[in-house]
Amino acid sequence: MTDPAHDAETLRERALTTLTTARARTTLLTSCVEDPDLTAQHSPLMSPLVWDLAHIGNQEEQWLLRTVAGREAMRPEIDGIYDAFEHPRAERPSLPLLPPTEARHYAAEVRGRVLDLLESTAFHGTRLTEAGFAFGMIAQHEQQHDETMLITHQLRKGPQALHAPDPEPAPLLTGPSEVLVPGGLFTMGTSTEPWALDNERPAHVREVPAFHIDTTPVTNAAYQAFIEDGGYDDDRWWTAGGWAHIRQHSIHAPLFWRRDGKQWLRRRFGVTEVVPPDEPVLHVCWYEADAYARWAGRRLPTEAEWEKAARHDPAGDRSMRYPWGDADPAPEHANLGQRHLRPAPAGSYPEGESPLGVRQLIGDVWEWTASDFLPYPGFQAFPYKEYSEVFFGPEHKVLRGGSFAVDAVACRGTFRNWDYPIRRQIFSGFRTARSAGDV
Incomplete structure (x- = not known):
């Protein structure tokens, strides 16, 4: 018989690993260039890199901290700014985006609270929590935006920043x-x-x-x-x-x-x-x-x-x-x-x-x-x-x-x-x- 506790710990470790891997990649993609490159729009087809960074944090907060954990919103005033369906990519540079330092701080604060939540979440009870789905969904979302940011790096003019x-x-x-x-x-x-x-x-x-x-x-x-x-x-x-x-x-x-x-x-x-x-x-x-x-x-x-x-x-x-x-x-x-x-x-x-x-x-x-x-x-x-x-x-x-x-x-x-x-x-x-x- 499978040990349910072992299963939970296996799922918890998988969630932790995938979230950590995604955040390390996000950090690489947003730290290899200076702030002006983060706030610039390198193509009308793509968002400024700093938008992706804060959007990653906002989605993580909305789904894991608010929906799964039922906590109050940390920054409700920014939800509309980082709603991908409300603002086409070409318009996003004109929004009042969080500057790079603030975006990094916000994403890091959300992640810290999520890791605390991960330690106590039971991986059953709802469709979102079953087998850690919500954590896996957020890890996939971040990695998809990492690929989007890599596309932005390819479109970016200037010297090589990634190796x-x-x-x-x-x-x-x-x-x-x-x-x-x-x-x-x-x-x-x-x-x-x-x-x-x-x-x-x-x-x-x-x-x-x-x-x-x-x-x-x-x-x-x-x-x-x-x-x-x-x-x-x-x-x-x-x-x-x-x-x-x-x-x-x-x-x-x-x-x-x-x-x-x-x-x-x-x-x-x-x-x-x-x-x-x-x-x-x-x-x-x-x-x-x-x-x-x-x-x-x-x-x-x-x-x-x-x-x-x-x-x-x-x-x-x-x-x-x-x-x-x-x-x-x-x-x-x-x-x-x-x-x-x-x-x-x-x-x-x-x-x-x-x-x-x-x-x-x-x-x-x-x-x-x-x-x-x-x-x-x-x-x-x-x-x-x-x-x-x-x-x-x-x-x-x-x-x-x-x-x-x-x-x-x-x-x-x-x-x-x-x-x-x-x-x-x-x-x-x-x-x-x-x-x-x-x-």
């Missing part, structure tokens, strides 16, 4: 370029993952016909071939919306790329470098991914196909938590957590491949899918509609798998991300697929 070692070189991948995923039923989503968010639920059975999927994400070298073949100048490969978008904005290559003679250069966190041919392509929008796939005689995988490739274990006829099994991600499995500041070469992490041999489904780059962001059958918004429900519809496309900028707490085989098909500042790439009957 991290590069991934290890990958041995030459000698296997097939694509893998056949057999057709049939599989269980998509989850009803058992304790910290899964509402749009990942509930588990339900899907039937997916057999299909082929790329063994690795599409590389820079492969994408350059599309460019050199005139891919951006041929409307055959683009949807009407995509063609109009790239024409209107004079897009001819991934974001942050520029041609220098016969080679391509890119800017990455303040450093200009030659585009590495063997890395997964990064900073492409859905329209670009879709056009490349058409040019290559293929297509983007549907969200169901992607998840089946990432979770289906043919031998056990079951859905796993991750491509490699049910164990939490370790460094040998995937490139996660801002451990590096770039994707690893295609073919990396053989210990993280799926039973069918598909690699890098978790980490490295978010992967665009063909699917709109829609609710699963039986979906119920929890704990608030604004996390997922208000975004459902054809305006948003689903991305899967996470990137090097995603922490493991916010990345699972069931985790769903979404964005507009024009978005390129995010750490997005893709892989392609084809139906089994297609040549």
Whole structure:
């Protein structure tokens, strides 16, 4: 029989570890530049870094201290300022934001009280406290904003402020370029993952016909071939919306790329470098991914196909938590957590491949899918509609798998991300697929 006290202590330790890991990363992202860079808006697409910092603290206070613990508000007058739905990002610099020192103090004071609360919370009784869900939700929220702040650092002009070692070189991948995923039923989503968010639920059975999927994400070298073949100048490969978008904005290559003679250069966190041919392509929008796939005689995988490739274990006829099994991600499995500041070469992490041999489904780059962001059958918004429900519809496309900028707490085989098909500042790439009957 399982010892309930041991379970509670295990959950408490997991919550403490994930909250601490997130805060260390937040501190790094907001301490590596001077205050003027924290208060500046580096792109109208992004908030000032100092807004994210105080928003993290405000959400933590609202959900853990007020909702879970029932305590009085510490700073009720700032709730509206840090309401992401009340103020679009482009407007946030004009708000009376807490200055950096005050924002740091507020976030730290909230965290101190939360850690005291964590020691006494029983992990049962309500949906918010069951298995420590509320603490996991807040850790995921902070890590998601850390990824957002990392995007802001990429958009920021100026010298390099962040440093991290590069991934290890990958041995030459000698296997097939694509893998056949057999057709049939599989269980998509989850009803058992304790910290899964509402749009990942509930588990339900899907039937997916057999299909082929790329063994690795599409590389820079492969994408350059599309460019050199005139891919951006041929409307055959683009949807009407995509063609109009790239024409209107004079897009001819991934974001942050520029041609220098016969080679391509890119800017990455303040450093200009030659585009590495063997890395997964990064900073492409859905329209670009879709056009490349058409040019290559293929297509983007549907969200169901992607998840089946990432979770289906043919031998056990079951859905796993991750491509490699049910164990939490370790460094040998995937490139996660801002451990590096770039994707690893295609073919990396053989210990993280799926039973069918598909690699890098978790980490490295978010992967665009063909699917709109829609609710699963039986979906119920929890704990608030604004996390997922208000975004459902054809305006948003689903991305899967996470990137090097995603922490493991916010990345699972069931985790769903979404964005507009024009978005390129995010750490997005893709892989392609084809139906089994297609040549």
